[in-house]
Amino acid sequence: MSGYIARRVGHAGVVLFVVSVLTFVIVNLAPGGPAIMTTMQTTPEQREALRVRLGLDQPLTVQFVKWVWAVMRGDFGRSFNDGRPVMVIIGERLPPTMLLAGAALLCSILIGIPAGVFSATHRYTGYDHVVTFVSFLGVSIPAFWFAIMLILFFSVRLHWLPSSGMATIGAPYSPLDRAIHLLLPTMVLATVSLPQLVRFTRSSVLDVLAKDFVRTARAKGLREPRVLYRHALRNAWIPVVTIVGILVPRLVGGSVITETIFGWPGMGQLAVASAVGRDYPLVMGITVVVAAVVIGANLAVDLAYGWLDPRIHYE
Amino acid sequence: MKWSVWAMILALGISALAIPVGAAPATGGAVVYPIVADPTFNPWHPRAFVESVFPNRVIFNGLTKPGKDLEPSPDLAERWEVSKDGLGWTFFLRKNVKWHDGFDFTADDVKFTYDLVIDPKMAANAAANFRQVKAITVIDKFTVRFTLNTPTASLAAFAGTNAGILPKHAFEGQADPWANDAFNKRAPIGTGAFRVEEYVPGSHVRLVRNDNYFLGRPTIESITFKVLPDPNTQIAQLLTGELTLSIVENPASVKPLQARPELEISTVPQVNFYYLAPNYTNPLFKDKRVRQAMLYALDRRAMIKGFLQGYAREATGMISPALAYYYRSEVKTYEYDRAKARALLAEAGWKPGPDGMLAKDGQRFKFALTFPRVQYFEQLSALVQQYYRAVGIEVTLDGLEFNQFISQRFLTRKFDVVAGWWVTPADPDFFNYLHSSAGTSGFNVPVYANAQMDGFLESGRAASDPAVRAAAYQKFQELVAEELPYVYLWWPFEIRAINKRLSGVPDIGLRDAFQYTHEWRLK
Numbered sequence: 129m130s131g132y133i134a135r136r137v138g139h140a141g142v143v144l145f146v147v148s149v150l151t152f153v154i155v156n157l158a159p160g161g162p163a164i165m166t167t168m169q170t171t172p173e174q175r176e177a178l179r180v181r182l183g184l185d186q187p188l189t190v191q192f193v194k195w196v197w198a199v200m201r202g203d204f205g206r207s208f209n210d211g212r213p214v215m216v217i218i219g220e221r222l223p224p225t226m227l228l229a230g231a232a233l234l235c236s237i238l239i240g241i242p243a244g245v246f247s248a249t250h251r252y253t254g255y256d257h258v259v260t261f262v263s264f265l266g267v268s269i270p271a272f273w274f275a276i277m278l279i280l281f282f283s284v285r286l287h288w289l290p291s292s293g294m295a296t297i298g299a300p301y302s303p304l305d306r307a308i309h310l311l312l313p314t315m316v317l318a319t320v321s322l323p324q325l326v327r328f329t330r331s332s333v334l335d336v337l338a339k340d341f342v343r344t345a346r347a348k349g350l351r352e353p354r355v356l357y358r359h360a361l362r363n364a365w366i367p368v369v370t371i372v373g374i375l376v377p378r379l380v381g382g383s384v385i386t387e388t389i390f391g392w393p394g395m396g397q398l399a400v401a402s403a404v405g406r407d408y409p410l411v412m413g414i415t416v417v418v419a420a421v422v423i424g425a426n427l428a429v430d431l432a433y434g435w436l437d438p439r440i441h442y443e
Numbered sequence: 444m445k446w447s448v449w450a451m452i453l454a455l456g457i458s459a460l461a462i463p464v465g466a467a468p469a470t471g472g473a474v475v476y477p478i479v480a481d482p483t484f485n486p487w488h489p490r491a492f493v494e495s496v497f498p499n500r501v502i503f504n505g506l507t508k509p510g511k512d513l514e515p516s517p518d519l520a521e522r523w524e525v526s527k528d529g530l531g532w533t534f535f536l537r538k539n540v541k542w543h544d545g546f547d548f549t550a551d552d553v554k555f556t557y558d559l560v561i562d563p564k565m566a567a568n569a570a571a572n573f574r575q576v577k578a579i580t581v582i583d584k585f586t587v588r589f590t591l592n593t594p595t596a597s598l599a600a601f602a603g604t605n606a607g608i609l610p611k612h613a614f615e616g617q618a619d620p621w622a623n624d625a626f627n628k629r630a631p632i633g634t635g636a637f638r639v640e641e642y643v644p645g646s647h648v649r650l651v652r653n654d655n656y657f658l659g660r661p662t663i664e665s666i667t668f669k670v671l672p673d674p675n676t677q678i679a680q681l682l683t684g685e686l687t688l689s690i691v692e693n694p695a696s697v698k699p700l701q702a703r704p705e706l707e708i709s710t711v712p713q714v715n716f717y718y719l720a721p722n723y724t725n726p727l728f729k730d731k732r733v734r735q736a737m738l739y740a741l742d743r744r745a746m747i748k749g750f751l752q753g754y755a756r757e758a759t760g761m762i763s764p765a766l767a768y769y770y771r772s773e774v775k776t777y778e779y780d781r782a783k784a785r786a787l788l789a790e791a792g793w794k795p796g797p798d799g800m801l802a803k804d805g806q807r808f809k810f811a812l813t814f815p816r817v818q819y820f821e822q823l824s825a826l827v828q829q830y831y832r833a834v835g836i837e838v839t840l841d842g843l844e845f846n847q848f849i850s851q852r853f854l855t856r857k858f859d860v861v862a863g864w865w866v867t868p869a870d871p872d873f874f875n876y877l878h879s880s881a882g883t884s885g886f887n888v889p890v891y892a893n894a895q896m897d898g899f900l901e902s903g904r905a906a907s908d909p910a911v912r913a914a915a916y917q918k919f920q921e922l923v924a925e926e927l928p929y930v931y932l933w934w935p936f937e938i939r940a941i942n943k944r945l946s947g948v949p950d951i952g953l954r955d956a957f958q959y960t961h962e963w964r965l966k
Contacts, residue, residue, distance in 0.1 A: 163492075
């Protein structure tokens with residue numbers, strides 16, 4: 129097992145390197161330059177001075193090698209457009225995104241999986257149709273429209289919920305305050321991931337319920353709840369875990385639209401702003417972090433397989 | 444799944460909520476204003492973009508500030524004198540001004556700040572406005588002299604716009620002032636009416652009143668700048684009352700705000716003009732009759748009604764009517780007149796071919812209109828294309844993402860005609876925008892070169908007597924209207940929504956109005 133994990137970590141290093149090279153090439157190919165150099169009211173002397181300051185007057189290969197060398201020592205450089213160290217900026221933006229992503233994922237799991245299971249066990253009943261229809265709606269609704277509708281309804285009209293931010297400004301810290309601010313953005317994000325979880329769970333459970341060993345369990349005279357919880361469900365988890373594994377990096381990469389509309393200071397906004405502003409060090413830093421999260425999530429999912437299904441064995 | 448797993452997930456979720464944010468509770472007298480991104484608390488920092496303007500105008504004071512009539516009025520400098528030859532400006536500074544950390548403000552701070560500005564290696568923001576400053580000398584503790592290499596009357600106005608003075612003692616011993624994150628990104632020290640108490644990146648900056656402010660203790664207790672990138676959220680928060688005031692960027696959003704009794708919608712003129720700039724180095728546009736025809740052919744009134752809901756005024760020149768002392772309306776004007784446009788083009792030798800499109804010596808009148816994909820430039824360019832087709836000019840559209848537009852077309856002057864806008868300080872000095880020397884090194888976007896124009900720009904900049912300046916700029920405006928180096932379109936109004944509880948906000952642009960926060964009152 130430890131050999132397996134060691135090999136995976138080795139692979140991760142290679143993947144991260146390849147991703148860095150590709151990102152570096154693409155971001156430098158994009159026309160334009162860092163936003164501080166591309167404003168309407170700069171003079172050629174200013175731009176030249178900035179180029180030298182930012183190290184952009186050196187050839188691309190030199191810039192990349194310098195970057196890799198610094199990263200090995202843990203230094204991701206300073207953002208061009210913000211000026212602070214890249215890891216400090218990412219460190220500020222990552223926790224809010226993880227909080228929002230975590231809340232959305234938790235909601236999706238807590239609501240989606242039971243709903244999917246119930247839907248599968250009561251297939252083709254009225255309940256099942258409702259769940260399927262609502263899932264379909266959730267997948268179809270555009271996030272930006274839904275977010276603004278929620279704000280208009282719950283904030284402007286009813287004054288029940290705040291329309292932006294993580295907490296009430298100037299108020300002392302309180303988890304309840306934080307939760308209230310989380311409510312609307314989580315609803316928007318969950319609307320996207322919940323339906324997928326419901327449908328996957330439903331089809332996975334249906335699959336398992338059709339298997340022979342379930343028939344055997346029923347034939348043995350076991351009551352239905354026992355058949356379901358003790359025998360069937362365990363075997364249905366693998367596809368569900370896969371989908372959760374896919375959702376985690378997507379949520380951590382940040383949902384730009386939701387974060388922008390709700391003024392949520394997260395990674396999504398940062399990623400887009402840094403790409404638009406051609407902020408090379410920040411774009412590289414974000415890519416590495418998100419790639420690391422994806423690799424980590426994949427590893428966790430693979431290990432979870434091993435735990436869920438005793439037939440799967442790593443050495 | 445085992446309950447222990449659920450418990451673990453729940454515990455993780457709860458512990459994630461433990462990220463502390465605010466501190467002291469807010470009491471009444473709080474003004475809240477939106478900004479679109481995290482600010483940089485240093486007006487000269489190359490990374491101080493548009494979102495930094497508002498907080499910095501409150502935290503810092505400049506030597507001068509825009510008066511309520513937009514003329515330069517005293518700020519940290521009580522008065523100033525210009526030497527006979529116009530090359531020496533002496534600023535007499537206020538005494539008894541204290542920095543937010545208690546140190547005294549002196550002439551050393553002014554010298555420190557402006558030494559940074561004129562150092563080309565620093566690439567300070569707006570350094571282009573101070574290129575004529577050769578040296579800064581401290582005469583005594585409260586007197587400082589600027590030595591110029593050519594007379595520049597606009598210095599007083601430029602020193603009042605986004606030109607806050609920085610404290611020397613806060614940067615003592617720092618090799619690179621732009622890397623001083625503790626100041627620039629966390630806790631700046633200024634002399635202004637409010638000082639930074641709390642800054643949460645991505646969320647807000649809260650300023651509290653400076654009890655020792657040299658113009659008197661402000662009435663308002665705190666000003667909070669909330670980071671709200673999305674304009675829809677800004678409108679929603681104006682409606683809920685979470686924001687006290689805001690500039691309304693999109694005129695289409697005005698209607699729902701007007702319906703609210705607690706909000707006051709007002710407009711003020713801006714020192715800002717939108718334009719099409721034909722590239723003077725392109726032989727197509729060398730003849731001034733062609734440029735005049737390009738303005739006659741546009742129905743600007745209809746365009747203002749269409750994109751701006753009427754919130755703009757057809758421009759008659761580059762100098763905005765907001766600069767009341769210098770603005771002259773008695774210049775050549777260009778009412779929408781297609782027949783006149785065609786006649787002028789014919790005079791210039793452009794005759795319609797069999798397909799109705801103009802041609803001369805076998806060459807068609809065809810060019811590319813370059814524009815950034817921001818604001819309403821897409822619609823603007825499409826309409827311009829239609830208007831020009833109606834007089835026989837063929838236009839292709841070249842729309843680009845803003846960053847690419849600036850770096851590949853605007854700054855390199857690689858365009859036929861470019862659409863854009865200029866926001867300038869409250870001064871008629873357009874030297875950098877039209878002088879022949881500013882074609883590639885300055886902001887002379889059309890790369891226009893005219894010796895007579897150069898003469899007016901030079902005398903307008905050099906004259907220290909306001910009457911002499913006004914005379915030079917009158918000639919300048921007459922020539923601009925005749926020559927149309929910029930095919931100016933309109934002066935947009937600034938639309939603001941201000942909660943009626945807030946009073947004392949002067950009737951000038953909000954950026955300038957934020958330099959009067961010590962006079963604001965909240966009910």
